Each structure stands twice: as structure tokens, then as C-alpha cells.
Amino acid sequence: MANTAHALHILVKHKEIAEDIITQLGKGAKFQTLAKKYSSCPSGKKGGDLGEFRRGQMVPQFDKIAFNGAILEPHLVKTKFGWHVIKVLYRT
Template structure:
């Protein structure tokens, strides 16, 4: 069972924008460029990097995707903060 994960994310207010970002990523757009342009989270300035974090450290819907979702594939998650496009880099 994974205890830590590392992920990138882009936080936006509207689902439509999050879905558009995923389409751009699937066409080869760079995650860090889109994070710097669109993310409302301070991590956007760092290309969306959240670094490594422990299970249970993030809000539950975000945490669930990070510890069960497919690696590298962009995921769409809604939390109390807005819509997240999450790219899980690895789990340990």
C-alpha cells in the first residue's frame, strides 16, 4: 500500500476550463506551461508541483485519486477549492 505520492496539479474554478486543459495535455501540451498560465493555486508558479506528500494530507477526493489513479494520466477532480487537473508522478 502506497504511503506517499508526488503529483502536479492545476486548480481552476470552472469544469469546462479543466476539461479543456486535459484536452490540451492529451494533444501534447506541457503541464508546467498550462499550470503557470491557468492555475489559481500558488503551486502554479512552480509548474503545478506539489512535491511528495503523505496519504491523508490532501482533501479526501484529491487524496483518493493520488493514491488509486493511474500514473501520468491527467485526472479531473472536484474539491471545495475548485476543479483540479492532477498528474500523479509516482507513489512509494
């Protein structure tokens, strides 16, 4: 079982925007570019890069995707902060 994960994310307020971001990613848009444009999280300035984090450091809904979702695919997750588009880069 992985203890750490490295992920990128884009945080927005509305589900429709998050779904549009996933559509743009499917058409070849770069995750980092979209993060800089749309994300309300400070990590957006770094292309959405959250770095490596441990299991339990993120809110439960985010953690579930980070440690169980498919790697390198965009995932849509709702948390108390808003809607996240998450891309897990790797787990260790």
C-alpha cells in the same frame, strides 16, 4: 500500499476550463506550462508541482486520485477548492 505520492496539479474554478486543459494535454501541451498559465494555486508558479505528500494530507477527493488513480495520466477532480487536473508522478 503506498504511503506517499508526488503529484502536479492545476486548480481552476470552472469544469469547462479543466476539461479544456485535459484536451490540451492530450494534444501534447506541457503540464507545467498550462499550470503556470491557468492555475489559481500558488503551486502554479512551480508548474503545479506539489512535491511529495503523505496519505491524508490532501482533501479526500484529491487523496483518492493521488493514491489510487493511474500514474502519469491527467485526472479531473472536484473539491471544495474548485476543479483540479491532477497528474500523479509516482507513489512510494
